[in-house]
Amino acid sequence: MSASHVAQLVALLRKDLRLELRTRETAVSMGLFALVAMIIFQFAIGQRADETTPFAAGIMWATIALTAVLGVGRTWVPEREQRVLDALLVAPVSRLTLLVARALALVVYLLAVEAVVVPLAVLFFVRGAEPADAPLIALVCVLADLCIAVVGAFLASMSVFSRARELLLPVLLLPSLVPVVITASGATHAVLGPARDLAEFRGYCVFLAVYALIFSLVAYATFDHVLDD
Amino acid sequence: MAGVDLHLAWGGRVAVVGPNGAGKSTLLRMLATLLRPDEGTLSVAGHPLPAQARRARGLIGYLGHDPLVYLDLTAWQNLELFGALYGVPRLREAVPAALARVGLLPRAHDAVRTFSRGMAQRLGIARLTLHAPELLLLDEPYTGLDAAGGRLLDGVLADVGAGRGAVIVTHELDRALRLADEVLVMRAGRVVLRAATAGLTPDGFARTYAEVTG
Numbered sequence: 260m261s262a263s264h265v266a267q268l269v270a271l272l273r274k275d276l277r278l279e280l281r282t283r284e285t286a287v288s289m290g291l292f293a294l295v296a297m298i299i300f301q302f303a304i305g306q307r308a309d310e311t312t313p314f315a316a317g318i319m320w321a322t323i324a325l326t327a328v329l330g331v332g333r334t335w336v337p338e339r340e341q342r343v344l345d346a347l348l349v350a351p352v353s354r355l356t357l358l359v360a361r362a363l364a365l366v367v368y369l370l371a372v373e374a375v376v377v378p379l380a381v382l383f384f385v386r387g388a389e390p391a392d393a394p395l396i397a398l399v400c401v402l403a404d405l406c407i408a409v410v411g412a413f414l415a416s417m418s419v420f421s422r423a424r425e426l427l428l429p430v431l432l433l434p435s436l437v438p439v440v441i442t443a444s445g446a447t448h449a450v451l452g453p454a455r456d457l458a459e460f461r462g463y464c465v466f467l468a469v470y471a472l473i474f475s476l477v478a479y480a481t482f483d484h485v486l487d488d
Numbered sequence: 489m490a491g492v493d494l495h496l497a498w499g500g501r502v503a504v505v506g507p508n509g510a511g512k513s514t515l516l517r518m519l520a521t522l523l524r525p526d527e528g529t530l531s532v533a534g535h536p537l538p539a540q541a542r543r544a545r546g547l548i549g550y551l552g553h554d555p556l557v558y559l560d561l562t563a564w565q566n567l568e569l570f571g572a573l574y575g576v577p578r579l580r581e582a583v584p585a586a587l588a589r590v591g592l593l594p595r596a597h598d599a600v601r602t603f604s605r606g607m608a609q610r611l612g613i614a615r616l617t618l619h620a621p622e623l624l625l626l627d628e629p630y631t632g633l634d635a636a637g638g639r640l641l642d643g644v645l646a647d648v649g650a651g652r653g654a655v656i657v658t659h660e661l662d663r664a665l666r667l668a669d670e671v672l673v674m675r676a677g678r679v680v681l682r683a684a685t686a687g688l689t690p691d692g693f694a695r696t697y698a699e700v701t702g
Contacts, residue, residue: 263575270572274561281560281599337558346556346615349520350573351546 267352271360276367278337285333286368293326293376301383315384316447320440322376323369324407327436328429330368331411334361335419344419354486358412358478365408366401373400385451395450395460402467403443409474410435417485442466489514489525489677496670498533498622501645501654503664503685506674507701512657513627515674519655520550520625532623546574549621553631555612559601563592563611566600567618574619586614590640605632613641624654630663642667661697662690675701 279285300318305311338344347357377396381388414431418424446463449456489511496502504512517523518530521541530537532544550556557566567583576582587593590610600608609632616624624645630638645654645667658664664671665685671693673681680700 266575267573270569274558274565274569277565278558278560337560341557341559342552342554343556343558345520345522345550345552346570347573348522349545349548349550350570351542351575352573353542 275364311384316444319380334415361412362408369404405471503668510674511677549616606634
């Protein structure tokens with residue numbers, strides 16, 4: 260990636276974050292959704308089960324995946340509503356740079372959501388969590404967020420010109436996130452669960468990294484055609 | 489579009505006129521690399537599309553009916569973004585200079601959402617010219633502009649020449665004759681008339697236009 264690509268990437272990412280800071284339409288709605296979902300899970304499961312630690316990781320990552328659908332659905336909305344898409348597409352920016360900027364913005368939003376969801380999940384459902392677990396959970400979050408962001412940004416761009424995008428996007432995105440949810444839940448459970456298993460944790464993290472890499476390569480190979488055709 | 493075979497001289501000003509649905513905007517969007525022709529070949533400044541679209545894009549300035557700027561960013565932030573995308577050097581000086589040219593420097597840090605339609609379109613002109621494009625592609629660019637904005641755009645187009653060309657889609661026949669060196673009349677996806685504007689009178693051209701567009 261050349262210096263001009265990096266400058267364009269920084270400009271696009273800064274634009275997304277500025278728009279979010281001004282409108283607060285994506286991260287805030289994602290955060291509120293995640294907060295409400297965690298509270299619902301707490302009432303539905305947390306108060307009725309004696310031992311909720313085994314379910315904590317699943318609850319947490321299912322919530323994050325559903326929250327991600329909200330964030331991914333907002334991708335390209337300012338460009339569509341404010342009719343700016345043509346200006347971006349006619350600029351001498353590689354389509355891949357547009358995708359990477361979108362994906363990085365999604366990672367930022369997801370990390371903000373996880374700053375709410377993870378402590379709540381630990382508070383509501385986990386017994387015996389230790390501060391030393393935090394860096395490991397943070398690693399899972401970063402890897403899983405990369406997976407969600409790459410797939411999400413890619414599918415959102417595929418559906419941006421579709422009339423049925425509100426329906427199409429969740430239908431495409433959620434099944435694609437199933438491996439991420441399973442693996443991230445496994446990695447989280449390996450750390451927070453009753454039997455701490457770091458070997459299993461490493462295996463899950465490698466899977467997440469490979470998943471992110473494969474989808475990044477697919478996006479790299481096809482994204483020019485996705486936006487140009 | 490069908491059967492369109494055109495070579496537009498670099499540095500000239502070409503106006504494209506025609507009734508609704510004639511294919512004017514489609515032609516412009518193809519030149520802007522926003523649409524691909526199903527068949528045939530297309531190149532801008534010697535760069536075949538879509539193979540060298542990115543190189544061609546760096547030479548193009550595109551302005552549509554809308555200003556193509558983010559309403560929730562400020563005027564300054566918009567120009568800063570597009571300046572970075574086009575690799576404009578010394579943005580800190582280029583942005584205020586561009587805003588001053590269109591009379592928006594006092595509103596530089598206001599969100600575009602608070603602008604009138606004409607002010608937003610003036611910001612669109614600033615975005616259009618920020619990277620000193622060699623080819624201006626303008627689709628009904630006078631839409632929403634007040635008299636001052638119209639004069640501003642006239643001034644931008646007056647600078648065309650000496651290596652900078654323009655293709656202007658418009659419904660206004662008088663303006664087409666006034667702005668362009670050459671006029672194309674389109675109908676049903678075809679170019680039905682191509683003529684130099686020198687020597688054409690508004691009344692005579694209006695009659696010819698009515699004949700060729702049916």
